[in-house]
Each structure stands twice: as C-alpha cells, then as structure tokens.
Amino acid sequence: MSRVLIVGAGLTGSLCACLLRRELQVKVHIEVWDKARGAGGRMSTSRPPDPSSHSADLGAQYITATAAYTRSHHSLYSELLSAGILQPLHGLIEGLRQRDDTKDYVTPLGTCSVVKHFLSESDSVDASGADLFFERHVTGLFRRGASWEVQRKQGDSEMFDAVVLTMPVPQILQLQGDLGHFLSAEQQHQLHQVVYSSRFAIALFFPPDAILSVPWVAKYVTDNSCIRYVAVDSRKRNADTPGLGPSLVVHTSVPFGMEHLEWDKEDIQPIILKELHKLLPGLPQPISIKCQKWRYSQVLTSVPGCPGHMTVLDQPLLVCGGDAFSHSNFDGCVESALSMLSVLKASLTAAP
Template identity: 75%
Template sequence: MSRVLIVGAGLTGSLCACLLRRELKNKVKIVVWDKARGAGGRMSTSRSPDDSSHSADLGAQYVSATAAYHKSHHSLYSELRSRGVLQLLDAPVEGLKDKEGTVNYVTPRGMSSIVRHFLTESGADLFFEHHVTALYRRGASWEVHRKLGGSEEFDAVVLTMPVPQILELQGELGDMLSVSQRQQLDSVVYSSRFALALFFGPDVVLDVSWAVRYVSQSESSCIRYIAVDSRKRNAAPGRGPSLVVHTSVPFGLQHLERDKQDVQPIILEELHKLLPGLPQPISIKSHKWRFSQVQSAVPGSPGQMTLHPQPPLVCGGDAFCHSNFDGCVESALRVFDVLKASL
C-alpha cells in the first residue's frame, strides 16, 4: 500500500484525494495536511465570532460553469447537485457579466461543503495545523517536515498550496527545479484583496433588491463586490442575514502589508457610503487574502508540474490552470493522471 500525502485541503487537493480513492481503492493510504484550522482553502466558509451556527463565505462566492466545462465535467456537477451540495443560483445579481451559456451554482451549506464532500468520499486521514516546511528524499520515499516539529515519510507527495509557499519550502526541492520550471513558477501572479463578513441579528432585514452586487470602479475604488450571503446561497431560515464584502484588487495591493484590523474601518466607511442606513451588525469577521485569484498562471496551463517522477513529487492547483472551480478540477485530474501512472 502506497502512502500519499496531499498538502492543502482545498478543492484541488480534496478532489485529487477522492479520485485516488475511487480509482485505486485500498491500494493507497491517503493523508491530507493543511496549515489552517479547517478545510476549504480559498473555498472556506467562515463562522461568526459570536455564533458558530452563523456562517458566510469569505473566499469563493459561487461556481460559474461555462457551457464547455459544464459538459466536460458533467459527472461532477451531477454528483454535487444530487447530493444537495450545489443548487442553481436563482437570486438576483446586479452587474454580473457572464458568457453566454454559463451556469451559476451556489452552495446552501457554504462553499467549503464542496471540499468537505470530496474529503469525505476520499476517506483520507485529515490533519489540520500541519504546516509543511521541508522535503527530503529518502530512497524511494519523501521525508516531510512540519513547522511544529516532527516528520513522516510518504511514497508520493502532492503540493497544492500557492506557488510562493511552494518556493519557500526547505530541503531538496530547490535543487530539483530546472531553470525552466523555476521561471514558470516565478511567472505566476496572484491578486490580493480583503474580505469582510458582517453578521446581523435574526430580526434584521437588509433592504436591498439584490442578493449579489458588483460595484463599479466609478462607484468605489475600495469595494468591488457585495453579497447578502444568506440570500445568495439560500441559507436555512432562522438566523439573521450575513453580508460579505470584497475589496478591489488595487485596494488590496495598496494595503497588503497592513493588518486586516487596521484596514477594516476603511472598508466599513466605504460600505456605509454605498449602503447608507445599514444596520449595526452583531459581529464582523475580516480576512486578508494575500493569494486570492491567479492573474497569471503557469504558461500553457498544464494543470500540474511534476518536480520528481519517482518517488512522485507533483504540484497542482489553480496556478497551473486557471482560477475557478473548473480550473481546480482540471488540475486535480492532471495530478491524478500522474499519480495513477506512478503508483
């Protein structure tokens, strides 16, 4: 039985784990490590600081499938819909510019429910607060070190974290990269942005006609997206509404090195200009996405990069394809192809 470590409990890592289990069944032992305290990555669903049952999506907001991807990934979309993970987005959206034939889906239980579904299907051993710091080759296996101490050996390793974090890893990874691979990884560019979730009491009604609103640059240089998150994803009634705000990329870049709590009042001031009379929230949660969407992926969008064939060391994620649901799916499929051939 081969031991496979997948670093990163986001969409690419979770789907890759699921594909391994379904295809190779009991021939592999799958382990997933993530440095965070929960699954999802940029598809995480955040809880209110005052009420863990009150949640909002601070990262990815919904799934947009082009006609081509809706056809090529039909089995996955059908699976997620049949399990109640995905539903059609039928709430009003203001300012959305979709390509013809695009189908939009929401997640009633939050975006992280997609990742949790695949992780459950994978049967993987899942460990949080496991921050990988170094990799060393030990014969036919990889010795993987963690930030809090300790190491384990695996027959194959998949890295799905953001590219800058891959390049920071200590050990033998740097020596394995060819000049071409280093150049390709260095060319990856991420956008950065801040996000806020405002949680309101059960008696509050947000008096807006939309569930999602895209804000133009002429309206605000700070805020680019607002969603009544509970309305957008058809959240179960009984809890108060939640409002999600995403800043523009230039604003995120301008304030990137500032603490998120210092930036929060600036965003709130801009929000009240756009939504005067907004009720007082019970609580607010903020997040800084240093690595948000991928603006420039690895040239050619290969879906994966094999750093070492045997024992396998493979990189995957949206940086190797494109930055949306289907990009991560494509990457997971390409990583799985490599692992299947190697194992």
C-alpha cells in the same frame, strides 16, 4: 503499502484525494495535511461567534460553469447537485456580466461544503482511504532514497513515497530542502511567472431582526476604489432560515488589496466599513465582524500553457498542482486534480 501525502485541503487537494481513493486499484495510504484549522482553502465559509446569524463565504462566492465544462465535468456537477451541495443561482447579481454559455451555482451550506463533500468521500474506510490532519504546516522536503521526508513547523517529520503540493506557488517556492535542487531552470522560471491578486474580505453577521433592504443578492461595485463586491450572503446562497440573522460579505478591489497588502486587518477593517456605509447607508448594527486578508486570492497569470500539474521528480514522485497550473475557478481546480490523478495512478500502479 505506498504512502501518499497531499498538502492542502482546498478544492484541488480534496478532489485529488477523493478521486485517488475511488479510482486507484492498488492499496495506498493517503494523508491530507493543511496548515489551517479547517478545510476549504479559498473556498472558506466562516461561522459567526453568535449562532443566531448565518454563516458567510469569505472566499469564493459562487461557481460559474461554461457549457463545455458542464459536459466534460458532468459527473461531478451531477454528484454535487444530487447531494444538494450545489443549487442553481436564482437571485439578481447586479453588475454581473452574464454569458450565454454559462450557468451559475451557489452552495446553500457555504462553498466549504464542496470541499468537505470530497473529503468525506475520501475518508479512511479502508486501506485506500485518506486521513485528514489540520494545523500541519509543511516547511521542508528532503529526498531520502526512494522516499520524501516531509518536515512540518511543529512535530516530527514523516516519510512518504509520493508528495502532492497544492498550496499557492509562492508557498511552494518557500519550502526548504531539496525541492529547489530538482526543479529545472525552466520550471523555476515558469513558477516565478505566476501572479496572484490580493484582496481583503469582511463578513458582517446580523441579529435575527435585522433587515437588509436591497433588491439584489450580490452587487459588483464599479464606482468605489475600495469595495468591488457586496453580497447578502445568506440570501445569495438560498439559505435564508427563519430565526437566523442575515450575513453580509464585502470584497475589496484588487488595486486596494495590493496597495494595502502589508497592512494589519485591524487597520483595514474600519476603512472598508466606512466605505460600506457610504454604499449602504442605514445598515443595521452587526453582532460581529470578521476580516480576512487573501494574500493569494485569484490567479492572474497561470503557469504557461496551463498544464494542470508540474512533475518535479518521477521517483520518488513529487508533483505540484492547483489553479495556478490551470485557471482560477472551480473547473480549473477540477482540471488540475484530474491531471495529477493520471500521474499518481501511473506512478503508484507501477510501484513495486
């Protein structure tokens, strides 16, 4: 039985595992590894230390679907809407440039619920399912005949017949071993052209009696060099629950994130909070605060041509994917997962 490793339990990796389980006709052992302690990647939902507050989305905030993608990805949107994972966004987002051919969706349980849904659909109920492992940080790839030896930061290396890499491109390029030997000069050039934005995000968790008196569910800020976006996250997600305090999410601007990228979160947090209190004077005292640094926030420059994936080696298969190979939103990740699925199906079906 072929062994397939998908590195990265974000949207692209989780959907790839789900679709591979659903559509592959041959029995394959699938594993999904992520270096974090939980799934989601940049679709991250943070739970407060105190259970009396709502959770908060520190990464992706909502999903915007064009009419074209609503049609081409109809089955996935229908699945997520039917399961209650997605709901139409109804609240006011101040400063949002709405287009006539788009529709916005929110996730009542947090954006991470999309990833968890696809991972649950790929769970190992039989030999074609997927096994999920956290805190497995891949450090190197070494070709061993018809297999890949995958080394991780802690623990023994393991052998796989096919490897799918969905982490940010700079992390792919940092891998030790044989990857660099098999990348062509053109592929290396294309990968080095990928550019990401960077930013900081802060979640503030409030007690149940806190009142956030703003007319919007989220707001794009245009006159502040530090803060770009603020959301009453629980309200934005249609998730206000009696007895739970609201949560507030703040994203910095890209220039601020780039300028302070190497600063510690502990030094950045008070700067952001000072600017936040200028924007929202009289803000109640939160129970707790969490600060997140997104070194690889959104893809500003994708791999040329947006191919969806990059096949590094056919046998044993090594393929790279993610939003850097398409575009940086939900449908871009879907396009990449579908692109890699076709390569995996062809390779694994042809395998002896």
